[in-house]
Amino acid sequence: YSMADSYVKFDEAATRAAMAMRLSVDLTDDLREGVKQASIAVARFTPEEIAEGMRLWAAGTGEVVQSQSQLNRLMEDTVDIQKLAAINNVEFSQTVDDVGGIMHEFGLQTEDVGRITSVLNFVAAESFANVNDLGQAFKMVGPLANELGVSFETTAAALAMLSDNNVKGTMAGRALRQVLLSLLDPTAKTSSNLNTLFGVSEELGETWRDLIFPNDEFVGLAETFDILAASTENMTDAQKAELAAILQNANAVPAFITMLRNQNEARRY
Numbered sequence: 001y002s003m004a005d006s007y008v009k010f011d012e013a014a015t016r017a018a019m020a021m022r023l024s025v026d027l028t029d030d031l032r033e034g035v036k037q038a039s040i041a042v043a044r045f046t047p048e049e050i051a052e053g054m055r056l057w058a059a060g061t062g063e064v065v066q067s068q069s070q071l072n073r074l075m076e077d078t079v080d081i082q083k084l085a086a087i088n089n090v091e092f093s094q095t096v097d098d099v100g101g102i103m104h105e106f107g108l109q110t111e112d113v114g115r116i117t118s119v120l121n122f123v124a125a126e127s128f129a130n131v132n133d134l135g136q137a138f139k140m141v142g143p144l145a146n147e148l149g150v151s152f153e154t155t156a157a158a159l160a161m162l163s164d165n166n167v168k169g170t171m172a173g174r175a176l177r178q179v180l181l182s183l184l185d186p187t188a189k190t191s192s193n194l195n196t197l198f199g200v201s202e203e204l205g206e207t208w209r210d211l212i213f214p215n216d217e218f219v220g221l222a223e224t225f226d227i228l229a230a231s232t233e234n235m236t237d238a239q240k241a242e243l244a245a246i247l248q249n250a251n252a253v254p255a256f257i258t259m260l261r262n263q264n265e266a267r268r269y
Helices: 004-023 025-042 047-061 068-087 093-104 110-126 131-147 152-163 168-182 188-198 221-231 235-248 252-266
Strands: none
Touching: 004 047, 004 188, 004 235, 025 047, 025 068, 047 068, 047 093, 068 093, 068 110, 093 110, 093 131, 110 131, 110 152, 131 152, 131 188, 152 168, 152 221, 152 252, 188 221, 188 235, 221 252, 235 252
């Protein structure tokens, strides 16, 4: 009875995945066998969990599978995600959602899955953020970061910094998004203070935007904070905190201070 019950659950999950991929009967049988083999190989997720993850991936990518080679490639796409979830002890279907979200947010392709999982695994190993934290954070900041030309890797590095200062998940994503928004749409007070900080004169036709957005192109998140760090090297911590409070709203202040402090340290060494 137990074996029959388990098979029914697996069959339902595999059938849902096959429907998402629009598989023929023959390819559906191949999918079932592939899912079982993947479960044995990874030894962390049940066949039902892997089948559900593949269903989410197929639904998210919108791929219609019509050949064995297509099915094999789609299964290979999820192998790296399975390993990422297994190594970090997180739910497979949630990890599929996180990786797929990042892929769409930064305009990446399925062939970039290995790149995405490698970065997520590295950040999770080298910071206090786990994979789920990163997935939630990217949902908040990914689209805007990509719009400004900030790479997936640079965004991940910023989120790693924030997580080490206990700013994680959606909180980190919102904070970093607000930092970027404050540059895109600053208040008059913010613009005035940035002009003063960077030592430029509007009377001479200069503004801080000439440094951060030369020819209307964003110089980048890392470059922006290097410019800010260079301009605040002689400030005390209290003065930097006061500057952050002037330039950012309350939610973004911790992110701003963290990245500024890290870049000040980098410049010092």
